[in-house]
Amino acid sequence: MAPTLQHTVSPFLEPGPRTKPNSLAVLQLSRDNFVPVYLQEASGEHDGYVEGAVINTRYGSFPHSTLLNVPWGSQVRASKVDTGSRGRKRKRQLDEEAGCETSEPIEDENEKGNSNGADKEHGDGDEAKQLVTDASGFIHVLPPTPEIWTTSLPHRTQVVYTPDASYILHRIRARPGSTLIEAGAGSGSFTHASARAVYNGSPVEGKRQGRVFSFEFHEERYHKMKKELSDHGLDGVVTLTHRDVYAGGFLVGGKSPEADAVFLDLPAPWEALPLLSRQRPQLKEGEVGEAGAKPWVSPLHPKKSVLLCTFSPCIEQVTRTVSALRHLGWVDIEMVEIANRKLHTARDRVGLYLPVDRGVNNSAKDVEEAITKLTEIEERFRENARPKQSADGTEPAKQESKAATNGKTPMNGAALKYPWLDGRLVTRGEPEIKTHTSYLVFAVLPMVWTEEDEAVAMAKYPLGRERFVVSVMGKASMKEERREAMQQKQGNRKSRRKDRDEKLAEVEG
Amino acid sequence: MYSIIRPNTWVAIRLPSGVTRNILVTPNATISLGKYGSFPANFIIERPYHITFEIEDQRPDEKFSRIRIVPASELYAEIFADEESPDCSAPTADAAKSVISAEGGAEFTLVDAESGKLVTRSNGEVIDENARQTLTQDEIEELKREGNNAGKDVIAKLMLSHTALDQKTSFSLAKYKLLKTKKYIRRFQILPVDVPNLAHWQLEERDASKILDLRAEMIALVGSWGNVHYGGDSVYLEDPQATCEQGEEALAPLREDLLKGRWLVVDDTGGLLVAAVAERMGVLFPELDEDKSNLDEQTKRQRQEAEAEAEENQDGDVVMADVQDSAEKPNDGAKPKKPRSSDFEIPFSQTNTITVVHSASQPSLAFLGYWNFDAVAPSHVEHPLCRHLMCLTWLQLLKPELDTAYSTPPLTASTELLASWKPSRRGNFHRKRRRFARTKHIVEATRAGGFSGLVCASTMDPISILKHTLPLLAGGAPVSMYSPTLEPLAALADSFSVSRRTAWTSGTVPEVVVKTVEELERWEGNEQFPLNPTLLLGTSIQTSRARRWQVLPGRTHPLMTERGGTDGYVFTAWRAKPAEGKVAAKGKFKRRKLETGSAAESEAAETPIA
Incomplete structure (x- = not known):
């Protein structure tokens, strides 16, 4: 899009207080209409x-100079x-090129255009x-944000849209300092x-630097994405690799x-x-074990639990992925689907006497x-049904009733004055979800836990010095447990008393 | 964070019943899991997270139970067996014998049309489970008491002595086994206490209303739309080296140019939201050795020794009322001693900070205790939040002159006088001076504004929150407000409605026309315009809901029940810097009109909000 851009820090991460030249900015035209622009001086x-x-x-x-x-x-x-x-100039230029003429006339035209323009201030030196x-x-x-x-x-x-991306990043605990592998960079939404x-x-x-290792198989997409990342100043955070991860690994x-x-x-995902x-992964059938020469290097952190998320549209993919995960020793496998809804607020304006307008429902509000309306109609109907006395008498009566209706309009002054306060506040979902x-x-x-690790931990925290009990159960349930144990040992109070009485009886007897 | 279980940290123990419990792992304690048994805590310290352990039977010569790691292959043994059977969903045990034919009339029977195989047997026959279980409760108790191979024997015996087992469908069989396994197997898993786990625990097992029903997907949305992220490397103000005789004038002046990457938080979830924000900014967890990339072995060993030493020395009195002392008491053997800092040194970073505005006189951030941070009395253990979390009351923000801590000038005393005092009085003197410097800094820095975003989950009216916080936000800063119910957010969005904005900008409201942009930024609000409607852009309300699925061979479906209650909603927008004067927007729609007349019309109506 733009020529070479220089950055210190990405505008996504530290935009600073003001817009800067050679940096990405987003222009908001209307509610959901955003245009990304690389501002130039x-x-x-x-x-x-x-x-x-x-x-x-x-x-x-909008000249860039007004946005900088x-x-x-x-x-x-x-x-x-x-x-x-x-536009005219361009056309002429093309014509002239075709006609192999000198460029002088164009400049003349340029100046003429400026002086004749609607605003005569356009000089040559300080137009901005x-x-x-x-x-x-x-x-x-x-300022640009991933959203x-x-x-x-x-x-x-x-x-991958924000509702999914935010949830995924929250669940896989991607936080400052994490190292994340992303396969299938795609359009780069999740990457950002x-x-x-x-x-x-x-x-x-x-300090361990937070990094994203991104992989893209499609060459054209890879190049576009690479350019985008460097334009956005994210080179230092994201490492993009062009590779088929099924074969090439991570x-x-x-x-x-x-x-x-x-x-x-x-x-x-099950292939990757x-x-x-x-x-070292087990070799598939028919594969030759030539990799034996090289030692296997795992792309995962050896001393941490690794959290994973796969993103698949079809249930069949999920079934295969989950099965593969189980066989490879992953635990806490969970499948989730996110439903996101946007809600619009509006003022619901309903009323027979409201002005006819867009978004106004001109039917009875209650x-x-x-009933008022119906009574009116009934009255008018009865008036019409009455035998006409004279042409002069009827006409003014009709007009009178019309005037009465207008005067009756049950609209309070405030609502008329402030249309934005009128009507009931309602919310509804967006038309398409x-x-x-x-x-x-x-x-x-x-992480892998070996016998040696266990021995080290055991030596550091030896047994046999247990002094107190920490229970996951509440105090009440602990008490209950103890009481039960006591009862099993000695029987309940009644039986104990019985025993004692018997003993006493024996002694006495 | 995720590597191994550190001593004296909070962990979540997940029991076979699916219940999780948070406990503090203390060395030399015995951890009791109730009916599932107990084991010494030293068995899990410095072991990895997420591994499944099984409590073994007590050996005759030992007083405690040992635990063993259950490999994943054992965890999934049954599922693997299911996968291997040719048709996952067909009943495995002598199905043919008890097949109810299709024309038998059982409307619950499902037969696969192509293969003619039975998919589901009628469940009309299966009667009350207890009636078919021949083992009595006493016998089961007896079984549990004697060595039983971590509960597996009990389950096996229960299954064996169930007379109607062969009459169960494969589904109910699996269910029965799962039920019994949950009850008797003596396994557990240890999970780290982090924001997602803590929120889940609080939501599902504790009191959801305490965290305003804030579900994981909503925490993620709020943080994401609030653009909360690492806000730059820590920068500190220089210590003014104020002596005890010097008062207010010796305070380090506020440097607005250094303030960067600061988020304003209003939290009524007991600190969960602050924790989520801190997690996204990288200041929730103390930095650990394994997070550092190139530490040579020697420093590592040194540190470990120092750690062990510190542990031995540490006897109970961990809580110390001040951060200040930490500078004198190095808790790290490798660090050189810092020179004593003056009372007016500001401990807070100028970047990457969270500013919490609270309505009570003390912030309610109890959940931060799970990460060993106490907002009221920070302990001497250096926690990143000590330097990146600032709290102030609404009074301190809006009317600081009424606040005693802010408006009382600091005490001063000559060195001789100070020396003559008792140590406790001297300590008090320093504590008060330090508190003054900190309060002053927090209030001034917050009132200076320029925040990178506002994140909010509060029971207070969002309009009133925004009235006072909007002027503090930098241009383009996101606003992200959570509410468990929709109505407050709808009212908020309505105060930025198109018609309000049009009226405001068209110059028809007399109160507005006379004011400058700066004055309008601090608009007090009236009945028609509770907020200045031009201060926010792209206002939008959304909600998210995660639906969980069970994925098992041949038995994949969404979970049957989940937590109900409210879904929760998020209001998002960006802070705008409106241009001065009347702004017109007629737009150019010639081309669009040719295409679709009605669409262009609606666009034209929307123009003013652009």
């Missing part, structure tokens, strides 16, 4: 615009930009300062969310990423799972209103 004419780079929207034209170095969230008015002559606002509209400039990016990114594949989750600042000696540069969280968005093992995105399978792979 004005340096002479750009693409035929004297103002430098310009964004044209249906709310008007403003606080994030700013509302920016459109500027008057000469878009018309640029003399821009004139246009009443065509405005936009807001927002906005997910709704505005160029779709290359099915996207996970980069934000694991990011833990600039590299410091002794090592990067022959080294283990030491991941403690895994997200698989693959058509066949054996490579995410702590031990029984009383209906996503009923199914994908099934999420979660699992945990505990």
Whole structure:
């Protein structure tokens, strides 16, 4: 999209207080209409615009210079930009190129266009300062976040949306300092969310850097994604590799990423799972054991439990994945489906006497209103049915009743004055909902615990010094337990008393 | 965090019945799991999380039960057996004998049309389970008392002595076995106490209303839309080196340029939301050795020795009222001694911080105790939250001059006078001065605004919260508010409705026209406009719900029951910086109109909110 961009820190992670040149910003045109833009400083004419780079929207034209170095969230008015002559100019340029003419006439035309333009302020040197606002509209400039990016990114594949992504990252405990493997980078929606989750600042000696190791099989997607990541300044956090993970595995540069969280968005996760093992995967039938020469390196963190999530749309994929997970020793396997709904609020305006308007339901708002209306109709009907006395008498009567209805309009003054306070506040779901995105399978792979580890731990925390009891049961249940144990040993109070009485009787006897 | 179970940390023990219990793992304790048995805590300290343990039968010469690790293959043995049987769903034991034919009239019988195989047997025949169980309760108790191979023998015997076992469908058989296993098997699993686990435990087993029914998917949404993440490397203000004679004037001035990556939190969930925010910012868990990449072996060993030493020395009095003392008492053998800092040193980082505004005089953050942090009296053990969590009351935020801690000038005393005092009085003197410096810093920094986001889960009216917090947010900062019920959020969203915004910007409201943008940012609110409707962008309400499934060979379906109650809702938006004066937006819709007239019309109506 943009030429070479330089960053210190990604605008996704530390946007700073204001918009910066050569950095990503998101323009909000309307409620759900976001346009990502790489802002550029004005340096002479750009693409035929004297103002430098310009964004044209249906709310008007916005030269980048008006969007630069403003606080994030700013509302920016459109500027008057000469878009018309640029088009003509281009056409002419093409014609001229075809006719092999000199470029001088074009410059002349340019100056002429400027002086004749609607706003005569457009000079040659300091255009940016003399821009004139246009009443065509405005936009807001927002800092990029994974949520906005997910709704505005160029779709290359099915996207993992925020409700799923946020839940997954929460469940696989991707937090600052985590190392995450993502297979199937796709459109990069999840990549951005996970980069934000694991990011833990600039590299410091002794601190484990949060990293995302992302893999993409499709070459074109890989290149696009690579460019995107570097444009977004996420190179330091995300390592993208072009690879078929079913065959190639998850090592990067022959080294283990030491991941403690895994997200698989693959058509066949069970093919990749054996490579995410702590031990060398068992060879499939017919495969030659040539790998025996090289020692097996696990891509997982050796000293941590690894949490995994797979993202599959079909139940058959889930069944196979879960079966593979069980055979590979993963525990706490759980399958979950997320249903997300957006809700819109509105003012429900119902009433017979409300002005006819968009979004107004002109029917009776309650029984009383209906009865009033019906009575009115009945009255009118009876009036009409009455034998006419004279033409003069009837006419004014009719008008009178009409006037009465208008006067009766049961509208309070406040509602008329403030239409936004009128009507009942209601919420309803959006017109179209996503009923199914994908099934999420979660699992945990505990670390390997060997006899030696056990011996070390045993030596450090020897037995035999137990002094007190910590119970998971409440105090009441513990008491109950003790009482039961006592009873079993000695019998209940009645039987004890009986025993004692018998003994006494014996002694006495 | 996830590697091994550290001594003196909270862990969650998951019992076979599916119940989890949180306990503090103390060395040299015996952990009792009630009817499932007990074992010495030293058996699980420094062992990995997530592993399934089984309590073995007590050996005749020992006074305690040993535990063993159950490999995954054993956990899944039954499922594997199911998978291997040719048709997963067909009954395994002599099915043919007791097949009820299809025309037998049992409407519950399902026969696969293609293979003619029976899929489900009628369950009309299966009668009350107890009637068929020949073992009496006493016999079962007897079995439990004698060595029984961790409960497996009991289950096997129960299954064997059930007379109607062959009449059960494969489904009810599996169910019966599961039921008995839950009751008698002596296995458990140890899970780390982190935000998802704690929230789940509080929601399912404790009092859900205490955390406002905040489910995992909602915690995730709130954090995500609040854009909560690591807010930059810690930066500290320089110690002003104030002497005891110096008062307020010696305080380190606030440096607004250093403030960065700060989130404002309003939490009525007892600290769960703060914990979730802290987890996302990387300040919830103390940094551990295994989180560090290149520590050489020697420092590691040194640390371990120091740790062991510290453990021996530590006898009970862990709680110390002040962070200050930690600087003098190095809890880490490898660290060099820091010079004594003055009373006015600000312990808080300027970046990556959480600011909690609370309505009571003390913040209610009890859940942070599960991560060994006490907000009221931070212990001397250096916890990242000590330097990244700041609490202030609404009074301190809005009317600081009425707050005693803020408005009382610090005590001063000459060195000689100080030396003549009793140690306890001297301690008090320093404590008060430190508290003053901290309160002053927190209040000033919060009132300076520029927050990176607002995250909220409160029982208070969201409109009143936003009225006072919106001016504190930086431009473009996200607002993410959770509410267990929809109505408060709907009222909030309505105060940013299109018609309100149109009226506000069109210049028809006389109160608004006379004010400048700065004044409007601190709009007090009136009946028609409780909030300035141009201060938020993209207001939206959403809800999420996770549906859990059972995945078993041939028996995959959503869970039959789940927790009901409220779903919970999140309101999200971004802070806008409105332009000065009247803003018009007519838009250009020529092309659209040609395509679809009605769509363009609706778009035009929406224009003003853009």
